[in-house]
Every structure is written in C-alpha cells, then in structure tokens.
Amino acid sequence: MTRKKTLKDFTGDDLLHELAARFADQQYRAGMTMSQMELIVWETNGMENPAALRALNALLARMPLEAPTGKRCPKCNKRVAVKAKDRTRSLRTMAGALTLTRNYHYCEACQLGFYPLDRALELPEEGELTAEMEKRVLDFALNEVYGECAARWRLHYRTSASDNLFRRVVARVGAHCEGADQQVLQEELKPALPTTPDALVVEVDGSMLPIRGLEPVAVVNGLGEFAPVLEDALRVERAEEVHTVLWLGDGAVCNWRLAEQLLPDAIQILDWYHALQHAVDCGKVLLGEESPWLPLWQERSKQLLAAGEPSAVIDELMACLSLLPRRRTNRDTLEALDGLVRYYRANAHRMRYALYRESGFPIASGAAESAHRHVLQVRMKRAGQHWSMRNARKVAALRAALRTAGPLDVYDDIQRARARSKPRGHYWRRGHYRYAREGTRERRRCLAGSSD
Numbered sequence: 330m331t332r333k334k335t336l337k338d339f340t341g342d343d344l345l346h347e348l349a350a351r352f353a354d355q356q357y358r359a360g361m362t363m364s365q366m367e368l369i370v371w372e373t374n375g376m377e378n379p380a381a382l383r384a385l386n387a388l389l390a391r392m393p394l395e396a397p398t399g400k401r402c403p404k405c406n407k408r409v410a411v412k413a414k415d416r417t418r419s420l421r422t423m424a425g426a427l428t429l430t431r432n433y434h435y436c437e438a439c440q441l442g443f444y445p446l447d448r449a450l451e452l453p454e455e456g457e458l459t460a461e462m463e464k465r466v467l468d469f470a471l472n473e474v475y476g477e478c479a480a481r482w483r484l485h486y487r488t489s490a491s492d493n494l495f496r497r498v499v500a501r502v503g504a505h506c507e508g509a510d511q512q513v514l515q516e517e518l519k520p521a522l523p524t525t526p527d528a529l530v531v532e533v534d535g536s537m538l539p540i541r542g543l544e545p546v547a548v549v550n551g552l553g554e555f556a557p558v559l560e561d562a563l564r565v566e567r568a569e570e571v572h573t574v575l576w577l578g579d580g581a582v583c584n585w586r587l588a589e590q591l592l593p594d595a596i597q598i599l600d601w602y603h604a605l606q607h608a609v610d611c612g613k614v615l616l617g618e619e620s621p622w623l624p625l626w627q628e629r630s631k632q633l634l635a636a637g638e639p640s641a642v643i644d645e646l647m648a649c650l651s652l653l654p655r656r657r658t659n660r661d662t663l664e665a666l667d668g669l670v671r672y673y674r675a676n677a678h679r680m681r682y683a684l685y686r687e688s689g690f691p692i693a694s695g696a697a698e699s700a701h702r703h704v705l706q707v708r709m710k711r712a713g714q715h716w717s718m719r720n721a722r723k724v725a726a727l728r729a730a731l732r733t734a735g736p737l738d739v740y741d742d743i744q745r746a747r748a749r750s751k752p753r754g755h756y757w758r759r760g761h762y763r764y765a766r767e768g769t770r771e772r773r774r775c776l777a778g779s780s781d
C-alpha cells in the first residue's frame with residue numbers, strides 16, 4: 330500500500346515545487362483570469378521572484394489542457410478549426426517572465442485571428458505584459474518622466490524596467506483610449522450620478538503644451554475635436570436635465586459659440602480674472618508699466634467690476650482718457666482702450682458679477698485653471714520636455730482619463746470602454762492618421778493667432 334507523501338519526503342527543488350503545487354490546489358478556480366491568478370500569487374509571494382513564478386506556473390498548470398478542436402469565433406460565434414498549433418507568447422507577469430503555448434484560430438468569414446487561451450485568461454491582445462503589469466507600468470509612466478520611472482520602478486519592485494517599456498505602454502493604452510467610443514469612455518471613467526444634480530458648472534479653457542519642432546507651444550486638440558468629446562461628457566453629466574447650468578470661460582469667441590451650440594440655456598460667465606486682467610493690461614499701456622498709479626487703477630477696476638457694472642468701467646475709462654498726459658495719447662493707448670471697451674461691451678451680459686455672487690455662482694474658472702496644472706502640466710510641461718504631436722495627444726488623453734477615474738480604475742475603465750465600443754477593425758489606425766492631419770491644421774490656425 331502506498332502512503333500519501335508528506336512534505337518530509339521532499340527536498341530541495343522538489344519541495345519548492347510541491348509547495349507551489351499545493352498552493353495551486355488550494356487557490357485554483359475554474360475560469361480564473363491571468364489577473365486573478367497574479368493577484369493571489371502577489372499577495373502571498375510578492376513581485377517578480379522565483380517563488381512567485383513557481384506558484385503562478387502551478388496555477389496555470391491547473392487549467393484544463395487546450396483541446397485542438399474548433400473554437401467559437403468571438404465575432405460570429407461559429408466554430409473555427411485550429412489554424413496553427415502551439416504558438417508561443419512570452420509574457421512578463423507580476424510573478425516573472427513565462428512563456429505560454431497556445432493554439433491559433435482564424436475565422437475566414439470575419440477575417441479574424443484569435444487565441445482562445447489568451448481570451449480565456451483575458452490577456453491584452455498585444456504586447457509583452459499582462460494586464461496587471463501594464464496597469465502598473467502605465468501608472469508610473471503617467472505620473473513621472475520616463476527616465477525617472479525606471480529608477481522608481483526599481484525602488485518599488487526591485488526589478489528593472491526600461492524607459493522604452495514605459496513609452497510602449499503609453500503608446501499602446503493611449504491608442505486604446507483614443508480608439509474607444511468617447512461617450513462610452515466617459516461613461517466608464519465617470520460612474521453615472523444616482524440623481525440629477527441641481528446645478529452644473531462647465532469650465533472651458535485651452536492648455537498649451539511644448540511640441541517638438543514648433544516654438545514655443547501648439548494646440549494638440551483643437552475645438553473641432555474637443556466639441557464632440559465635451560458633448561459626450563455633458564450627456565454623461567445629464568446637462569439636459571440639470572436646472573441651472575453655468576458656463577465659465579475666458580473671452581475667446583469660439584468658447585461662447587461652443588456654449589451656444591451645446592448648451593443654449595446655460596448662463597454664460599466671463600472668468601473674473603480674465604475680465605480684470607484685461608483692465609490691468611490696458612492700464613499698463615495707458616499709464617506705463619512702472620506707473621505708481623497702476624495699483625490704484627487695478628483696485629478701481631476691481632471695485633467697478635465687482636459691482637457688476639461693466640458700462641461704469643467703460644465710462645470711467647473714457648473719462649480717464651481726458652486726464653492722460655498728452656504724450657501718452659498716442660496710437661497704442663487709443664488702441665488699448667478701444668480693445669478693452671470692445672471686450673467689455675461684447676461680454677457685458679457675462680459680467681454681472683454682483684448678481685452671480687448673490688446667487689452663489691462661481692465667477693472664476695478656478696477648476697479649469699487648476700486642471701491645467703494637475704492634469705497636464707505636472708507631467709507634460711517639465712523643464713526641457715518637448716512632445717511629438719502624436720505622443721502629446723495620447724498622454725493628454727490618458728492624463729485626463731487618470732484624473733477622472735483615479736489610478737485604481739483608469740486602466741480597466743479604458744479596456745472596458747474599448748470592449749464596449751463598436752468594433753472598428755483596423756479603422757482606428759486610419760482615424761489616427763486623420764487626427765494627425767487635422768492636428769497640423771489646427772496647429773497652423775493656432776499659430777496664425779486665433780487664441781484668446
């Protein structure tokens with residue numbers, strides 16, 4: 330009669346393998362994904378080490394062997410035969426590097442190739458990383474310059490990762506982010522509100538980024554591309570049902586045009602600081618940059634604007650003109666004054682600041698201003714950084730997604746949005762190039778000087 334072996338019967342490597350096998354016996358559940366296996370192994374064995382790798386391999390070995398029979402096409406659901414057996418895929422998992430061997434199927438009708446095992450494990454379609462690894466690499470890459478990522482990765486995980494790994498993951502997941510249906514993406518990133526809120530504040534502003542070969546800055550996504558994305562975001566926020574919608578912005582004409590198109594009932598508010606800055610800039614031209622009267626000018630403008638009387642500001646400015654020393658009433662001063670008067674007249678209905686304050690409305694687009702910093706600048710406007718247009722788009726989209734969904738959810742949200750988006754085959758690539766071309770056009774328009 331054979332006795333069941335106990336751990337005492339094993340030594341050296343055999344003992345380690347036996348321990349891993351027992352771990353797998355305990356932990357394996359049918360239908361586990363690679364992420365589920367990796368996380369269990371990570372909790373007990375840590376990151377990228379031999380013990381972890383043994384445990385993960387033992388879990389994978391518990392999966393039923395892949396039979397070389399026909400498998401259902403993910404698109405048309407018809408069974409398709411194996412096209413090629415035992416194709417290998419090298420993967421870097423949270424436990425370490427391993428190689429999977431699996432069968433390749435090809436559906437002629439759908440022109441779609443697929444690996445049933447990869448799908449069962451929910452592996453990313455491309456690349457050398459598992460989803461759990463990609464998630465972590467992406468988090469580093471979106472928060473730190475690539476060179477620093479490698480050093481910080483070593484500190485956290487004691488293994489190496491090249492600058493290029495971070496770049497590749499940003500390119501890959503960035504393409505998923507851009508390729509997804511943008512409304513679906515917004516829905517995934519921001520869970521639907523349980524009830525319709527009483528008020529919604531929309532703040533629109535452009536942000537500048539340093540782009541390679543274009544000095545000093547350029548538009549990455551023009552309004553033409555931004556409008557549909559914003560429209561989707563407003564739908565997710567239930568803007569149509571909200572009682573009070575406020576639209577805050579600087580004086581850029583296209584901004585208000587957008588407001589009228591997307592939310593014609595919104596109350597438009599000119600950002601307080603932009604309104605005041607225009608008065609101060611005009612004061613500088615009228616009085617001179619170094620004038621001791623400048624603070625007084627600023628204080629008076631502030632008072633008049635706060636009282637909600639842009640016309641009173643205009644009247645005072647006109648009166649000022651007569652008081653100016655003759656040498657200062659040159660063409661520049663007249664132009665500055667004329668510019669300010671026109672700006673205030675065009676925006677007068679958006680400058681009822683006293684009324685807004687009474688109603689408890691925000692009058693400054695502080696959220697948008699701080700978003701420049703915490704969404705884009707902290708990662709994309711470091712000293713010496715210059716982005717290619719293509720990478721700038723991806724990183725900007727990913728940073729926005731990250732700040733919307735948070736680091737725990739952003740990766741999965743993007744993947745879910747991608748899975749829910751209507752399959753476009755390889756179209757996204759074509760779309761990608763089209764975006765790139767539009768980007769160039771937007772860029773020229775921007776450089777031609779149509780920013781605010």
Ligand SMILES: [Zn+2]
Nearest residue numbers: 402405436439
């Ligand atoms: Zn098919």
